[in-house]
Amino acid sequence: MPRRNLHIIRLLLVDDHEVLRLGLKTLFTETENIQVVGEAGTRVTAVSEADRLHPDVVLMDVRLPDGSGIDACREIRNASPETRVLFLTSFADDQAVMATIMAGAKGFLLKEISGEELVRAVQTVAEGKSILDPATTERVLTKMQHLSIPSPDGKKESLAPQEMKVLTLVAEGKTNKEIATALDLSDKTVGHYLENIFQKLQVTRRSQAAAEFVRRFSP
Numbered sequence: 001m002p003r004r005n006l007h008i009i010r011l012l013l014v015d016d017h018e019v020l021r022l023g024l025k026t027l028f029t030e031t032e033n034i035q036v037v038g039e040a041g042t043r044v045t046a047v048s049e050a051d052r053l054h055p056d057v058v059l060m061d062v063r064l065p066d067g068s069g070i071d072a073c074r075e076i077r078n079a080s081p082e083t084r085v086l087f088l089t090s091f092a093d094d095q096a097v098m099a100t101i102m103a104g105a106k107g108f109l110l111k112e113i114s115g116e117e118l119v120r121a122v123q124t125v126a127e128g129k130s131i132l133d134p135a136t137t138e139r140v141l142t143k144m145q146h147l148s149i150p151s152p153d154g155k156k157e158s159l160a161p162q163e164m165k166v167l168t169l170v171a172e173g174k175t176n177k178e179i180a181t182a183l184d185l186s187d188k189t190v191g192h193y194l195e196n197i198f199q200k201l202q203v204t205r206r207s208q209a210a211a212e213f214v215r216r217f218s219p
Helices: 018-029 043-053 069-078 094-102 115-126 134-145 161-171 178-185 186-201 206-217
Strands: 010-013 034-040 056-062 084-089 109-110 146-152 156-158
Touching: 010 043, 010 115, 018 034, 018 043, 018 115, 034 043, 034 056, 034 115, 043 056, 043 178, 056 069, 056 115, 056 156, 069 178, 084 094, 084 115, 094 109, 094 161, 109 115, 115 146, 161 178, 161 186, 178 186, 186 206
Parallel strands: 010 034, 010 056, 056 084, 084 109
Antiparallel strands: 146 156
């Protein structure tokens, strides 16, 4: 009986621990429809390899020796929107989870996950679906709801998804120009978003908005 044609998922592994990458490569090599096309141990290499290899999925750690995997995710997604990024990390940090989502990641998992579950997660993300570690999902969604701000008339004003992305980048210390580049917006549009955010958060300065973000999302 002829073997049915499978769509092969091209996977890039990004982690600074070589032994872990070797273990992951062995795991995925034994999977019928996933091919590890490259590896990287730093943020810079991750971005350059993603640009060179055009993988379907990037499996990446949040913490890298030369910077944040979150920044790498944003760069990769800006250059190649069709590439999906799945984070695999040791730390269940709610703020990091939020930041990965706002950077365009499709998922966030802990390294304690089983091999079978990880394979299934990569396949799920390759299909364009999102996936989060169940232990962190409820906490993050609860904190997102806390960004519903009471207005003077007693009604709730929620930050729109794009406003949340702008606020996340403000909290990371990005300038308006850097935010505009990251989100493919004009400087003027970023300014309008900031005006709305300040009004909803009832603050007047970037530092206050960043402080509100940290207060609401820090563990």
